[in-house]
Amino acid sequence: MKILALNPPFLPRYSRESRSPAVTRSGTLYYPMWLAYAVGYLEKKGHEVLFLDAPASDMTADDVVRAAEGFDPEMVVIDTSTPSIYNDAEIAATLKKVLPEVFVAMVGVHVSAVPEKTLGESPAVDVTVFGEYDTTLVELAGLVSTGRKKLDLSGVQGIAYRKRNGTIEVNEGRPHITDLDELPLVSHVYKKHLDIKPYFYGHSRHPLVVIVTGRGCPFHCTFCVVPQTMHGHRYRRRSISSVVEEFLYIGDNFPEAREIMIEDDTLTADRTRCRELSRRLIEVGATKIPWSANSRADVDYDTMKLMKKAGCRLFCVGFESGEQQILNNIKKGTKIDRIRQFVKDAKRAGILVHGCFMVGNRGETHETLETTLTFAKELSPDTAQFFPIMVYPGTSDYRYFADKGWITTENYREWLTADGLHSSVVSNPDLTYEELVAFCDRARKEFYLRPKYLLQKTLQVISQPAEAPRIAKAAATFGGYLFPFLRRSRKAD
Numbered sequence: 001m002k003i004l005a006l007n008p009p010f011l012p013r014y015s016r017e018s019r020s021p022a023v024t025r026s027g028t029l030y031y032p033m034w035l036a037y038a039v040g041y042l043e044k045k046g047h048e049v050l051f052l053d054a055p056a057s058d059m060t061a062d063d064v065v066r067a068a069e070g071f072d073p074e075m076v077v078i079d080t081s082t083p084s085i086y087n088d089a090e091i092a093a094t095l096k097k098v099l100p101e102v103f104v105a106m107v108g109v110h111v112s113a114v115p116e117k118t119l120g121e122s123p124a125v126d127v128t129v130f131g132e133y134d135t136t137l138v139e140l141a142g143l144v145s146t147g148r149k150k151l152d153l154s155g156v157q158g159i160a161y162r163k164r165n166g167t168i169e170v171n172e173g174r175p176h177i178t179d180l181d182e183l184p185l186v187s188h189v190y191k192k193h194l195d196i197k198p199y200f201y202g203h204s205r206h207p208l209v210v211i212v213t214g215r216g217c218p219f220h221c222t223f224c225v226v227p228q229t230m231h232g233h234r235y236r237r238r239s240i241s242s243v244v245e246e247f248l249y250i251g252d253n254f255p256e257a258r259e260i261m262i263e264d265d266t267l268t269a270d271r272t273r274c275r276e277l278s279r280r281l282i283e284v285g286a287t288k289i290p291w292s293a294n295s296r297a298d299v300d301y302d303t304m305k306l307m308k309k310a311g312c313r314l315f316c317v318g319f320e321s322g323e324q325q326i327l328n329n330i331k332k333g334t335k336i337d338r339i340r341q342f343v344k345d346a347k348r349a350g351i352l353v354h355g356c357f358m359v360g361n362r363g364e365t366h367e368t369l370e371t372t373l374t375f376a377k378e379l380s381p382d383t384a385q386f387f388p389i390m391v392y393p394g395t396s397d398y399r400y401f402a403d404k405g406w407i408t409t410e411n412y413r414e415w416l417t418a419d420g421l422h423s424s425v426v427s428n429p430d431l432t433y434e435e436l437v438a439f440c441d442r443a444r445k446e447f448y449l450r451p452k453y454l455l456q457k458t459l460q461v462i463s464q465p466a467e468a469p470r471i472a473k474a475a476a477t478f479g480g481y482l483f484p485f486l487r488r489s490r491k492a493d
Helices: 033-044 061-071 085-098 109-113 115-120 134-145 186-193 225-231 240-253 271-284 301-309 324-329 336-349 366-379 396-404 433-448 451-463 465-482 484-492
Strands: 002-007 048-053 075-079 103-107 127-129 159-162 168-170 208-211 259-262 291-295 312-320 352-359 383-388
Touching: 002 033, 002 061, 033 048, 033 075, 033 103, 033 134, 033 186, 048 061, 048 186, 061 085, 075 085, 075 134, 085 103, 103 109, 103 134, 109 115, 109 127, 109 225, 115 127, 115 159, 115 168, 127 134, 186 208, 186 240, 208 240, 240 271, 271 301, 301 312, 301 336, 312 336, 312 366, 336 352, 336 366, 352 366, 352 433, 366 383, 366 433, 383 433, 451 465
Parallel strands: 002 048, 002 075, 075 103, 103 127, 208 259, 259 291, 291 312, 312 352, 352 383
Antiparallel strands: 127 159, 159 168
16 A cells, blocks of 8 residues: 655754754754654555655655655655644645545654544544554554545554544554564665755764664653653663664665664663673674764763773763752652763763753752753763753643643644744743743853863864864854854855
């Protein structure tokens, strides 16, 4: 059966699969990775898939319509996010007008949180698929291929659908996939369908290839949306041999790749496995392409040292706050002193750190904002990002702030600025969202314009020439942010 898998057009360089979907000042653009895994699984089961990533290829709605008409699919799968949901529903309606018989399924964290509501507000959508959706899409495709008139969705786990009388039914959830080796390597899907050059992480060498070695996160941070809506809190791991195979495949098939990013929620949650993976990568010589990973700030030095030998270049770490009570409030499970030691050990091991700081959490005050900025400067990671809290449906934080009456709007169009940047919709009696956004702007400038930091970057370019292109691109992007006239002049050129 023919299936169109679509990451729909919205704003330029908009990342739906980011943990906090938006357009970023750094120019970051995420792969539509979860959709790509589903594409691979659908193809493995014998379906023909046209995979379009509109934000990466600058496709407009008209471009998508033309491609869809030419392909003539029987089923369309549309990825979604909270800030883009209205736009995505409109894209579904547009496709339904030109392909009235097509079966439309929506997937992603937003529909996973509110499947019934989304379906009720999106008449062109036939089903919303909640949770981990690879297996569900394969089952739906099998049913749709047998004919729409006989379609019985009552037994399909993990969907909300309209019954013939117009009422919406939400079926029971689908268990998570236990054998992740059953899914094809996502890099195979990239090779077949995507150009890797548009995808960019501000902290990574470019071009990069993004994979996961496991799904689910064993930790329970109150804000993190993917574990709470899609993949759960059990860390399900691919086999080490499967991961090593993918590293070797990327090395052989993506000669332009300069980095592999492991996007597990927390790769270092299983340090024994990290050490085993590192040893295997060293054994087979799969260390030529450097790699990065999401990490907690609690990895021991010996594990870091082995990971560095295996090619680990950088840890992306959610420090969040410099105030211990706030870390406790959001169930982060980390300690300030341990964070300090982690950063010292990472620098000693030669692994760079990208630090993420999120403000506006439970218990935040003007004083704790300054504590966090001081802490960020003290840690002095290689790069840092500061962003206001974004509470998404389906998370513990969303329920907490909604119960307090501190979410300023339920109009998801207002969850981003006109340019698509983060615009927190959380205001407590002491801190408005405007103050949070203003603080993040100031924090970026203070962090990056420190003489000590600028000297550090200069020395890094000299001592690590391979980092120079990344640093130069980041400097140009940040310069455009500081001096808007530079952005205008570049556009004019």
